[in-house]
Amino acid sequence: AGKTPTEKSWKLRLNEFVEASGVELIPDGQPVEFHMAWRCSTRRNWVGLWKPTGDALSPILGHVGENLFNPNDDRITTLTFHRINDDAVGKDVHVGLWWKVVSSGIHS
Numbered sequence: 001a002g003k004t005p006t007e008k009s010w011k012l013r014l015n016e017f018v019e020a021s022g023v024e025l026i027p028d029g030q031p032v033e034f035h036m037a038w039r040c041s042t043r044r045n046w047v048g049l050w051k052p053t054g055d056a057l058s059p060i061l062g063h064v065g066e067n068l069f070n071p072n073d074d075r076i077t078t079l080t081f082h083r084i085n086d087d088a089v090g091k092d093v094h095v096g097l098w099w100k101v102v103s104s105g106i107h108s
Contacts, residue, residue: 005049011056014053018057018059032061032075032100034078035096036095037084037096041086041087043087050081053097082096
């Protein structure tokens with residue numbers, strides 16, 4: 001399995017972990033606020049972590065077409081990144097995700 005986020009196998013492992021965690025698929029059309037957090041070494045260029053992490057969100061957002069790594073992410077209205085510096089993790093990257101469906105504010 002890939003040890004770096006640039007490897008497809010890293011995204012696949014994260015996708016499988018997210019799916020195995022028991023999350024429920026958010027139905028299409030519902031806007032979502034999303035937070036991504038990474039615990040990583042200060043030596044890692046963490047800015048490059050958001051894209052491979054986002055690519056692994058299809059168990060939560062669904063995906064467009066046949067590509068598992070093309071999540072239905074157009075409905076993310078707020079995306080917040082968090083970094084926790086921890087040189088003790090070495091080359092590893094620990095990922096945290098949390099989200100909530102956003103109320104449209106329109107009541108009928």
